[in-house]
Amino acid sequence: MSPWYSLRWFGQAQWQQFQLAHPLVLWLIPVVLFLFLLRFYLHRKAQQRLNMSLGQHIIPRSQGRAGRVQTTRSLLTLGRYLLPLSSFIGIACLLVALARPQIIREQRDEQSEGIDIMLAIDVSVSMSETDLPPTRLAAARRVAQAFVNTRKNDRIGLVVFAGEAFSLCPLTTDYGLVKQYLADLNDRMIRTSGTAIGDALARCINRMRGRAGSPADTVRQDSDKWKMERSKIIILLSDGDNTAGNLDPITAARLAKAFNIKLYTIAVGRPNRSSSKATTVDEGVLKTIATIGNGSFFRATDAGRLRDVFAQISQLEKSPIRVQIYEDVQDYYRVYIYWGITFLLISLFLKNTIFGNVLED
Structure with a gap:
């Protein structure tokens, strides 16, 4: 911090940092300048002049002298402008102080509780089809x-299913752990054949229905009153109809709706037949449970489309954020008060010297 008498306070770099609390006050500066110029204009012909006597000859003060005397008189004449100039600068500094120059440092504090997301991924044998290169499961794994x-x-959790459904990862904020589980997905994890969509939804609902997390849940508990109930969503990726399990998908979808859980379903693969084997993708049940669960159904026929689907879900399901803005306000009006008083004192001093023309008062 520079001392108040530093000329840095009048530099352009310093003024670019300032914000004025009352910027309209600065419009009074040109008004004061106009009044000084008006006074000079009205009194320029009415100025009284003092003649100096040297013996028998009267030499008007307005007459010039030769050499050094004339130069001295010119300097003294210019010096008379110091009084109005210092008065104007003093008043201008006081007006700047009234405008209250400030430096405001802003700090933003963003708080977000986030949402709960359960990924339910089909790892049945049909997910090894190559219509989404290299395979459906590999493409889904990378995009997830x-x-x-x-x-x-x-908080993100993971459920895998084929003929049975298993909770592979509980809800957690340890994204490295979630990605590691995703990297380990393969079509040999569950030996039971089939597609148990209803059971997979039930596993997801069971993980999300309570606010209290499991011991593996790494989310930070916070008791801030502003926080509202977490949004909860299930993203289910599958390529087939429900052919196994103990729970009907429609019933599971209604259960999810009862717990205020949204369902997003993604049909992975192309709905056609290859030359070697059937690769049918049934969309009916996936569309139905998405509708019941107040979510959306998506078709992903290639890896690019699958990425777009996840990007669209990210846009739809954003975490509510509370933003607190803290402002550190530092006033610097005292600096310009000191400068204004200094210049006014200088003008008072000049008024009592040779630079002040007493005949004009």
């Missing part, structure tokens, strides 16, 4: 990992 990277402050 990229989706995890885009989330912030969310």
Whole structure:
């Protein structure tokens, strides 16, 4: 911090940092300048002049002298402008002080509780089809990992299913752990054949129905009153109809709706037949449970479309954020008060010297 008498306070770099609390006050500066110029204009012909006597000759003060005397008189004449100039600068500094120059440092504090997301991924044998290169499961795995990277402050869990459904990872904010589980997915994890969509939804609902997390849940508990109930969503990726399990998908979807859980379903693969084997993708049940669960159904026929689907879900399901803005306000009007008083004192001093023309008062 420079001392108040530093000329840095009048530099352009310093003024670019300032914000004025009352900027309209600065309009009085040109008004004061106009009044000084008006006074000079009205009195320029009415100025009284003092003649100096040297013996028998009267030499008007307005007459010039030769050499050094004339130069001295010119300097003294210019010096008379110091009085109005210092008065104007003093008043201008006081007006700047009234405008209250400030430096405001802003700090933003963003808080977000996030949302709960359960990924339910089909790992049945049909997910090894290559219509989504290299395979459906590999494409889904990569895109799911990229989706995890885009989330912030969310709790994410993972359920895998084929003929049975298993909770592979509980809700957690340890995204590295979630991505590691995703990287380990393969079509040999569950030996039971089939597609148990209803059971997979039930596993997800069971993980999300309570606010209290499991011991593996790494989310930070916070008791801030502003926080509202977490949004909860299930993203289910599958390529087939429900052919196994103990729970009907429609019943599971209604149960999810009862717990205020949204369902997003993604049909992975192309709905056609290859030359070697059937690769049918049934969309009926996936559309139905998405409608019941107040979510959306998506078709992903290639890896690019699958990425777009996850990006669209990211846009639809954003975490509510509370932003607190703290402002550190530092006033610097005292600096210009000191400068204004200094210049006014200088003008008072000049008024009592040779630079002040007493005949004009």
